[in-house]
Amino acid sequence: MTMTEDFTPLDMNDVDTIACVGIGTIGGGWAAYFLARGYRVKAWDPSPDAEPKLRRLIDAAWPALTKLGLAPNASKDNITVHTDLAEAVDGVGFVQESAPEVLELKQNLLAQIDAVTAPDVVIASSTSGYGMTEMATEAANPSRLVVGHPFNPPYLIPLVEVVGGEQTSAAAVKWASAWYELIGKSVITMDREVPGFIANRLQEALWREALHMVDNGEATVEQIDLAITDGPGLRWPIQGPMLTFHLAGGEGGMAHMLDHFGPSLLSPWTRLDAPELTPELRNAVIAGCDEEAAGRSVVELVAERDEAIIAIRNAIAKVKGGA
Template identity: 45%
Template sequence: MSRPDPRNVKRIACIGAGTIGGGMVAQFLASGYDVIAQDPGKDAHDSLERLLDQAWPILERIGLQPGASRDRLRFTKDIEEAVADAEFVQESVPENLELKVGIYEKLDHLVPASIVIGSSTSGFPMTEIQKRCRYPERTVVAHPVNPPYLIPLIEIVGGEKTDPAVLDWATDFFDAVGKRVLRMENEIYGFLINRLQIALFREALQMVAAGKASVAQIDDCLTHGLGLRWACMGPFATFHLGSGDRGLGDFMDSFGRGAEWRAPYVTETPLPEWTSELREKIVRQAEEVINGRTIPQMIEERNETIIGLLKLREASRINASKNVA
């Protein structure tokens, strides 16, 4: 089956133009595509234009791609009109499984089998969404982070019947769009983004409900603490720096030996059994992330990033205060 060249797509259909769908419209327009947006909502067109009014100045600051223009957008309430001649379809209807299954069944009949259809679903596995499709092999989850036009990451994962070649195609396509593609090999509810953020939010809810912390304290913990570190490196790289010059292996050994103090941190999700195989797997995969950098180099990178973020945040607050005044 001949699919369009993923790096030479010209025309995209966006089905659903709410917060996420509209954000994807903005992203595609800023990347230089022709976009036709479809949404049956009474005020959907006006809402989309308001979203673009907010997003476009930001996109101009980031840097528009050649050919980027809001004039390349068309809007329709008719789904058949929207997908006519589309070389890629991005579905972003409300997060209702039966609604998505029905939309995919309809798209399956309207869109040629060679055209890939992606879903912005934030949690439903593609296996469930594609279940009534005649051509499920061309369906894939393409889950962005809100706002899609500002946050670069997008998760790509297929269902049981998705062709691996479609995952390759979607990866190349979104790379051309300008996204940072996180390609998942295994399908799980919530994917990675929401599994991680909901786990943290669940802990926050537990502490607030128990009267152990306030909303303000938890927000400060992230915005003035963990969030600053996570802007430049994830938890494994962070803990690699947490044992001085001994690295992640030493930290993981200490963590494994400390099973008795790990228990109080666990609420809903039990920790996995600590084994030498798990330790070696984590260290081996972390080495790929570290990519030969020394601990002093990583410390310097972290420090410079945090300094830049602190200065940027202070400058933003000063500017905001001036605008209010």
């Protein structure tokens, strides 16, 4: 990816107001999150019922945000809804675009936002599918346009995937990643555009396998959900798929796992073919797990996982018992 360097962003500590362009489920969720972090929000949406829907969404999210901890100056009233785009972005230090997933619409809207937003402001798109290279084609200043892909609901799920397009400046990507981290997000900065980014690719592979199973009568919808919620899903909030298998290898960790269970990659356990387990891939996965483990032995990781699973199970039991 060629990154231009023709963009100098403002100081993120000076940001006090954020524009949310598009305020459906995702944009409204972002608005709720920004408010909870103590920012003022200016929202724009062409839909006539957008404002009442937004207020309901923020009202519904606020108790959750309060439980997670509000910034000292947070107020759900620090928001204004505008019908004029230029007015909505006037004076803001950051723009989060969350319009519907229609490429032409995104292309035109990002060009319009770019045209009326101060030149030192980063503009991020919540797109879950498009790359910025294809979305930025109509914009005069593509160097400050980045993808900032959240997960639903953006006010509770920490993950944001940040990636630029071919014309995005490295400075804008760097600024966006640091900015999301500043406001409490977990950021993955990707160095290239990959369709579906990372989390959606993983989630989509699982989802497609599930659809195939329903399609073939191999499992019902309920069985698939139970298989995840009462199975591997209980481990994934604490240890991802890689670290999970690091532990499955026993005290030998991922190296043992790959060397002994590697052949099962050839089994027809999913419709997705596995890559060849070359020495390079094997070593990359083992090294990555070692890095993540950061000195913790498998025994220590098991203890941490177990404590988390108990806490998660007890927390869920409490929520379900109270419902």
